[in-house]
Amino acid sequence: MGDGVTNRTGTRTAIVDAAAWLLHAGGPSAVTTRGVAERAGVQAPTIYRLFGDKDGLLEAVAEQVLTTFVQDKAAAAAAATAADVDPLDDLRASWRRQIEFGLANPAVFRLLSDPERASDSPAARTGRRILETRVHRLAAAGRLRVPEPHAVDLIHAAGVGTVQTLLATPPERQDPALADAMIDAVLGRILTDPPAEPPDGPRATAVALRALAPRLGVLSDAERHLLVEWLDRVSGRPT
Structure with a gap:
């Protein structure tokens, strides 16, 4: 029984790898049942049995590619935290990697840009949690002027x-500074420079303390709950 499971897993991996190669080389139209079967060394019915249809196969490919990328992001986030890298520098580096990934994998990006696919993607959900971790580090450093979920x-x-936008623009017309300009605009909206200047001072302090509230062991659960409620009110976070 174990050999059967191993063979099935190996066959599935071979098919996904073959489809991923074709997708990267020629886009979704290149991922044909015949082409995948020939490259993976399987019969076409095997693809239908494992994935249902071409759409199911494409989703499996997108998930695999994104999972590999997200694993790298998680490792980078953990390393940045362990090394106490400035949270803003870490966020900027992560932003650049995310943009580069999307531009290098347009077919995968477009597949996972579908809201329904993204909500069903474990890798996409993990990627969002990693972003939440990076934003939380900014909040704990007293750098946010808006609630963490909004950021x-x-x-x-x-x-x-x-x-x-970049994928929809012909290469010769793409603005190489667009990605940097966009993150600068967002950071200008969500960040406050220390020391905070009124009226952002109380809000930034509230956001920072809100990030640290779960670690305030000297307070009871009820006290922490009440503190969080007050801080959310000060920072403007929806309750």
Whole structure:
């Protein structure tokens, strides 16, 4: 039984790898059942049995490519935290990697830009949690002037929009400074420079303390809950 599972897993991996190669080389139209079967060394019915249809195969390919990228992002985030890298530098580096990934993998990016696919993608959800971690580090450093969820939404939306815009623009007309300009615009909206100047001072302090609230062990659960409620009110975070 174990050999059967191993063979099935190996066959599935071979098919996904073959489809990923074709997708990268020629886009979704290049991922034909015949082409994948020939490259993977399997019969066409095997593809239908494992993936249902071409759309199912493309989703599996997109998930695999994104999973590999997200694993690298997670490792980079952990390393940055361990080395106490400036959270803003870490966020900028992550932004650049995200834009580069989208431009280097247009077919995968377009597949996962579909809201329904993105919501069903474990890798996409993990990627968002990594972004939340990076934004949380900014909040804990007292750098945010907006609630953490709002900052995450702005950065995510800006990233998707930047890649979509660049992919829709002919290469000769692409603005190489667009990605940097976009993240600068978003950071200008969500960040405050220390020391904070009124009226952002109380909000930035509230956001920073809100990020640290779960670690305030001297408070009871009820006290922490009440503190979080107050801080959310000061920072303007929806409750």
